[in-house]
Amino acid sequence: MDKKAKGVQMIRKARISDVKCLHRLLNAFASEGRLLPRSLNDLYTHIRDTFVWEDTQSKEILGCASLHVVWEDLAEIRSLAVKRECQGHGIGAALVRACVEEARELEIARVFVLTYEVAFFQKQGFHLVEKHIFPQKIWVDCLHCSKFPDCDETALLMDLA
Template identity: 70%
Template sequence: MIRKARIHDAKDLHKILNGFAAQGKLLPRSLSDLYTHIREFVVWESEGTGEILGCCSLHIVWEDLAEVRSLAVVPQCQGQGIGTSLVHACLQEARELGLARIFALTYEIRFFEKLGFRITDKQVFPQKIWADCLHCTKFPDCDETAMVLDLD
């Protein structure tokens, strides 16, 4: 079941996201950062156990632009459509907000291509570069691929 994240989900999100960060697949997120941005997240909650099995965030960058980020699904549940459903939930919210474009920085190119995203140059997102990338440990040698989806 997909729902908006709640404050009490922050520690589960921290564990999931930083598990992937330890493998170099995502950037680490501090617990403080997750509390600050909890309203950006949707989660996939197991109906039977209430366990958080996946998450995704819609981060607004500019008046017409947002980023899908912090997409993660626990390893034992990957390949079941959870990630796709989480991204769709973020795209739906983006449409409701009136956003024109969504982008992602990713290693999972095929996954995002299946959702309609296309590869683009990172330089078309100067707001992202100045707001977030400058503080990243990988800057300026980012090895992620920028992908974009036009919503209008």
């Protein structure tokens, strides 16, 4: 674990009190073009989708990820972010595992990501796919994205069935 995070770490579901911290963390990466921005409204609305990695001693949020159910057999991992000084220590992988485990508990057959971090997700067991295989995502979310129709993210999928 990162030397700067010396307390006990844990993954837990996000709380309302975490939203402003999550907003800062996610939008710092969004300002660099590494993630899509998330509004406070969106974070509050989808708080139940979100996991955080917390240093229980300092109460600092070191990372987050969300599992968003798209359809009866499909979910998306969104907004994976880990503080820079804590990257490379397994936090992101643990957050992805938490999302995948929740998808399994919900009996969701497939989990996908749209990402710029292709190698990271391949290392977690995802494989490359074409975005057009997710029409539910396109009609619900992508139409409202500032990058539509010229999305430059890569789609990857994990089959859980």
